Amino acid sequence: MTRFAIVIPARFASTRYPGKPLAMLRGGQGRARSLIERSWRAAMGVSAPGLVGVWVATDDARIAEAARGFGAKVVMTSPSCRNGTERCAEALAHLPPVDVVVNLQGDAPLTPAGLIPDLVRALAARPDVAMATAAFRASAGAYAHLAGDAAAGRVGGTTAVCAQDGRALYFSKRLLPFVPDGDGAPHRAVRLHLGLYAYRPKALRWYAAQPVSSLEALEGLEQLRFLEGDAPVIVQSHDAPEWDCIELNNPEDVPAIEAILAQRSMD
Template sequence: MSTLPPCYAIIPARYKSARFPGKPLADILGKPMFYWVYERASRCQLMKKVCLATDDQRIFDAAKRLDVPVVMTDPGHPSGSDRIMEAAEILGLEDEAVVVNIQGDEPALDLDMPGKLVEPFVNPDIQVTTLARLIDSKQAENPDRVKVVRSERGFALYFSRSKIPHFRDVQERDADYLLHIGLYAYRISALRTFTSLPPSPLEQIEKLEQLRLLEAGMGVYVVMTDYQGFGVDRPEDLDLISEQMRKLQNLP
């Protein structure tokens, strides 16, 4: 029986954002947003270490003041995956390690999510994991909601902004679509390969980075969940997330 390799969580936190510059520093209940993401991720007992990966001195200094482990990374990275890879190298993570990419804009992160992502890695054949949940036909029509179809073994066959699968001769039911939830875990070797590859044709068409993995023949294992996260995309989202955080922290 294989054992789970050492697991780490890294939270990419860039300063620049078209819709919300400085988002990781946004105040939520008196602390910056990145602190709450770190605090939630740190509660997962399967994580050997949780660390912030930033490209901005302001975020770096704020993390140091709050005793949040942090590394400074290149501001020129094209994606969060590249930032995660640099952070893993700075931290000197073991080649056999698994790293979880925790989105830095979900301060109410479900405490079970990091664990669900890493548990499949007891199987040495698993290289990359991600999450999905059932949604209905109406929700699936939104191109901003990425859909995934998977094999009987649980591996992703395709990710798309389109409504997949297409029901031609069979009746569509209330919940026949899988919404992809953009949390990932990688073996370091798989992440290194992924970030060394150029953007792939399908990736460029759909604007979905994960298609690069499939086009390269790298299996992505899709873990089913009921998780419905709430990401902070704009300043107007702060009131709602603050209300959620008060409930999570048992505050009035």
């Protein structure tokens, strides 16, 4: 049995959306909960053998106080962590012994909980890879949301480009791959990357010891450090669920996420 922990990294000083983890999102019954609480509730919905617990990892006292207030276990990490993967690496010292650490990014409250056990199994089955992550084949609605962000000059979600065997070739804040004009269903070629990662502890420690890579700095995507360091990554691709798994990247995303919470009757 693979022992794994779920860590939700959260920082207050987001460049695009300061204070984002504490942004309030209204659910289906009209109840407002913070983004970090909704992400934690998504993680707490995981039911799988081997799960040893869920932790919020942060360097901010406001986030820590809020997380403890709704019952979460908290690991305090250094402000010097440059991204969520580095924060997960630092949190390792505070976790019980595990085979895998799952990073559920704190801006993805719509992530289906069932993807996490699948991702852990995928990593356990591939000893040749350092990290596993997840993507959806974009729905028409999710594609339109990304295209709308791009047209408005906003940095929105992330797309993944993969080889036939699932190996990650690239991740980008652009809509990739390029789809020529006239294609009646451009979303079918696009994989929408989710803020969900599974790492072996050894790979996390390796990552934290590496400098920020050039493509990582350009795109602002932490997972590119693995690819530029020749550390293989696999992408578990799934069909789009019944709802659009929109991340909270910008304040403009709030109404769309709240509409899906209401549609799914998520309080």
